[in-house]
Amino acid sequence: MTQGNALEAVVRLLGEMPGIGGKTAQRLAYYVLAREHDYAFQLAAALRELKESLQWCRTCYNISATEQCDICGRPDREEQVVCVVEDAANLANIERSGGFRGYYHVLQGVLSPVNGIGPEDLRIGELFKRLEDETVQEVILATNPTVEGEATAMYLADMLANLPSAGKVKVTRIGVGIPIGASLDYCDEVTMAKAFENRRSLI
Template sequence: MKTGDPIVDRLVDLIAKMPGIGRKTAQRLAFFILAQPEPYALDLSESIRQLKENLRTCPQCFNFCHQELCSVCSQTSRDTGLMCVIEDAMSLNQIERTGHYRGYYHVLQGALSPIHGIGPKELRIQELLARLKTMPVQEVILATNPTLEGEATAMYLAELLGESGVKLSRIGTGIPMGGSLDYVDEITMTKALDNRRTL
């Protein structure tokens, strides 16, 4: 489905790479941008440029940040006894939005997926182990997504940390299987955290 205009088609191709966006939606979005006043389109492209130029990865938790440490790691008032392990920064935002969790996070930057060539070395697992050695963490909450990959990752970590003496828990019911934390509302997310079970 091409429009015949190379400039429009290039934008459609780029938008269609985004998750959950088919070519038809990509074309609708491209035409929407085309119909907006010029400042909107320039603002959009500038904000995407800034996103790549000014955002970096937090050296502690691997959340994104634009200062030395991310907005969570720079808070000294948080509970150093709690560590929540998640797949991506979007899950971190979801949990933060509940206002219910006071510990720290560790972003794995993905989940184990042998068919996609993602093994333990591709994730921030070594960095997690190093942090657990230096922080007085009492409980690690495995909050990877309730998908096959997320479950496999949680199980892998549970085994890896099994003998470390730290309490391990997995987020509880409320989140549909096969789902992603990224699209869960605040109440469901709060319940999932409350209902976490010890592993």
């Protein structure tokens, strides 16, 4: 690889990340190049370690060091309730609030036609599969109260209403408590607890 190609490769790879345009990717690549020698090597090693030590939980798609995450591995949770979240960060924040005792399902994103993200890009099929064994009696849709989060919740409610499990599984949406436009990441414990208390039935 020539020197020019190495720079181009870094810019291209960084530019594939969400929210990073070509200009930003170039600025970041120059930044790494300008930093001391160790920084780039530490970054490369940390990225490698990230991929080698962590994986998706095979049940809920949370981040996990093992095939099954800590939460799915705990028998003392309420197995009849599954809380659907956008990502592992939202899961961690709900978990910190201590107000939810069931299991989770991580979609790994939200529907976003603008960004070309459709249902097949999310862990939606895996969620439906989990409902087949009839243990789950309630699905709580806890996507963020943003436009995309709401649209994803509505899409899921629609789909869930047409599954064989429809009628047997209650579908609820987290409600009053979380302000519209806010992220679950910045939600305090009381607000989060309220949101779960005030969840509403969708089907």
